[in-house]
Amino acid sequence: MSRKHPAKTVGEAKIRIWLADITTRNIERRLRAAAPELDLVGAPTGERPNFVLLAIEEYERLVDAAEDKQASEAHAAAAGDERVPIAVAERLVAGESPIRVWREHREMTLDQLGAAAGLSKGYLSDLENGNRAGPVETLQAIARALKVSLDDLAPPPQD
DSSP states (O other): OOOOOOOEEETTEEEEEEEETTTOHHHHHHHHHHOTTSEEEEEOTTOOOSOOOOOHHHHHHHHHHHHHHHHHHHHHHHTTOOOOOHHHHHHHHTTOOHHHHHHHHTTOOHHHHHHHHTOOHHHHHHHHTTSOOOOHHHHHHHHHHHTOOGGGGSOOOOO
16 A cells, blocks of 8 residues: 655755655665655555656766666677778768769779679669669679678668
8 A cells, every 4th residue: 555645845845755665664764764854655565656766876877877788789789790981871871872882892893893793894884873773683693792781782762
């Protein structure tokens, strides 16, 4: 069963604390002894409180810990992934031909890419310039030669 206490005023501010299972007398007694000006408001046993009051330092510590964990997880997830210069990403986002961007990033000529993918220089030039749209099999061969996924050769979505 929950017990509610009216909020107490400390100076100008009202302070209210929720405790899950306020029936634990030891917790209530210790809090009242440490901070008699606090208002202790409990939730029924087994129910989760609606909010938690934290010191700003503790809140900031928790936020920092969560951000550190998220960054560590992202780093671990990206382990083994190829890192590319921002200039490559910017060119792709700007709408340049993904085949050309990746080919130049790999420092390949049209002749070299054509030999690796089994395609002619002229056909690759047409693909890069948007004059032709190759079938999936052709794009897969180019992706293999450039060591990228087929998705990496997809043009960026248009706004």
